[in-house]
Amino acid sequence: MRISTVTMYEQSVNSMNRQQGEFMKVGQQIATGRRVVNPSDDPQAASRAVGVSQAKAVTQQFADARVSARNSLSQSESVLNSVSDAITSAKTLMVQAASDTLSDVDRQSVASELRGIYETLIGQANATDGNGRYLFGGFKDSSPPFIRDLEGRVSYVGDENSRAQRIDASREMPASDNGAKIFQSVAVGAGYVAEAAKFDDEGNRTGNNAGNITFRGPQVTDPSADGFGDTFTVIFGGDDAAPTYTLTAVDSDGIERTLVADEAYVSGDPIGFDGLSLTLEGSPQPGDSLRVGQAPEMNTDVFKAFERALAVLETPAGTPSQKAELRNSLNTTMREFDNSLDNVLTVRASVGARLNELDVVDAVGGNRMLNYEQTLSDLVDLDYAEAISEYSLRQVGLQAAQKAFVDIKGLSLFDYLR
Structure with missing residues (x-):
């Protein structure tokens, strides 16, 4: 098969371009890492x-x-x-x-x-x-x-x-x-708080008591009691000579019940009710009151x-x-x-x-x-060790392609004509 001079030149150039492209690709990999x-x-x-x-x-x-x-x-x-x-x-x-x-x-x-x-x-x-x-x-x-x-x-x-x-x-x-x-x-689990004052039907404070009643407590005596968790109100009545108190409770559903009605008040005697104990001292005036409730139901604003x-x-x-x-x-x-x-x-x-x-x-x-x-x-x-080896190999390949092109282009019949 006869190979034309143009074909040899094209194949040599293509080979050099391919080798040069591979060589530059490896060089770019090394440069970028x-x-x-x-x-x-x-x-x-x-x-x-x-x-x-x-x-x-x-x-x-x-x-x-x-x-x-x-x-x-x-x-x-x-x-x-x-x-x-x-x-x-x-x-x-x-x-x-x-x-x-x-x-x-x-x-x-x-x-x-x-x-x-x-x-x-x-x-x-x-x-x-x-x-x-x-x-x-x-x-x-x-x-x-x-x-x-x-x-x-x-x-x-x-x-x-x-x-x-x-x-x-x-x-x-x-x-x-x-x-x-x-x-x-x-906080969850905060205990009971007592407040001595006059309150309206909704539990809002309306004024101070007129007497000099004071309290200590409340103390928890039985957390398993049936009414434990309710809100309690002590309202004083009677007169100065024979004061009395009435104790009511309101549960979470708003249902009110009377625990004690017109009980004789004795200063210093503890009052026990539904797992709680409260000690009152002093002389109340009719209409004075005291409210005992769980902390979330009382004042929570610092x-x-x-x-x-x-x-x-x-x-x-x-x-x-x-x-x-x-x-x-x-x-x-x-x-x-x-x-x-x-x-x-x-x-x-x-x-x-x-x-x-x-x-x-x-x-x-x-x-x-x-x-x-x-x-x-x-x-x-990039694996640099592998890339450097590949770089050297491509460099040798490019040099070989260039050398081959030089040798091929030197093959001419005109060189033998005298």
């Missing part, structure tokens, strides 16, 4: 690498979300630590103010210190995360969640929800807690507890009824502070548990990211 530079180099590996890269990007997004959630929770934990310290200090002042040796001026001094703690607590409740968002406002995090009305009372105007952050594919974690849950709630304590401490206690009001209010407030502190500590423990969970999820996410990087490396990264 990747085995799969173009999808055509290994379509299956390139396709799998796209899926792994997407999963890696999603994992990184979750890692960034965990950083944001950790920052928010860490700031919340710091604020809650300050809040628990403030309530503890307030309890200490309540114990100090309950001493009979203090004068009105002394209690005014205690009230001044307590007001400072009160102002600090309001500031902590309206704390921000550094980006202008309020920590405890729920979804309404662009404005202060706690505001004061014209009478100086603090109320919550935030949202009842809590902002959540998706920290992993199957986990959405609350990154904050709303203010109502922290400052206007009590700011109202502060306001009540400040009001009674700033009022002179010269008459027996005023002294009784002082003692009763301080007893009730101390119980409310206990419940509020337990609630804050419960929320703080929840924040700590979430921070621990973030550490665990971070460790799992880090391992997952390493697996993705290893898989991606196996798919597209």
Whole structure:
């Protein structure tokens, strides 16, 4: 078969181009450090690498979300630590103010210190995360969640929800807690609270008692009693010479029942009813009353507890009824502070548990990211030892093709014509 000169030239050029292309491909792989530079180099590996890269990007997004959630929770934990310290200090002042040796001026001094703690607590409740968002406002995090009305009372105007952050594919974690849950709630299992005052039919306080009745307790004697969990009201009657009391109970369905009617009142004698015990002292006036209920059914607002304590401490206690009001209010407030502190500590423990969970999820996410990087490396990264050997081989092949072309183009009959 005769091979034309054009064919030889074309085959030689094609061979050189092919060898040069393979040589440049290996050089590009070495320069980029990747085995799969173009999808055509290994379509299956390139396709799998796209899926792994997407999963890696999603994992990184979750890692960034965990950083944001950790920052928010860490700031919340710091604020809650300050809040628990403030309530503890307030309890200490309540114990100090309950001493009979203090004068009105002394209690005014205690009230001044307590007001400072009160102002600090309001500031902590309206704390921000550094980006202008309020920590405890729920979804309404662009404005202060706690505001004061014209009478100086603090109320919550935030949202009842809590902002959540998706920290992993199957986990959405609350990154904050709303203010109502922290400052206007009590922990599950909080005990009974008693309050001596006059109340309306709906249990709202309408005024102070006229007599000087005081209470100690309530104490739990039998949690398994049938009526344990109801709300109880003691209403005094009779006259100064022969005072009496009537004890009623209201269950969770709103059904009222009378436990004791027109029973003779004896100061200092404990009153037992449905798993509870209450000791009353002093001389009541007809119409005076006392309400005993589970903490969630009574005052759960720590700011109202502060306001009540400040009001009674700033009022002179010269008459027996005023002294009784002082003692009763301080007893009730101390119980409310206990419940509020337990609630804050419960929320703080929840924040700590979430921070621990973030550490665990971070460790799992880090391992997952390493697996993705290893898989991606196996798919597209270059084996330099193999690539350098291939580079040398392609270089030899290109040189051989060039040498062959030089030899072939030198084969001409004209060289033998003389």
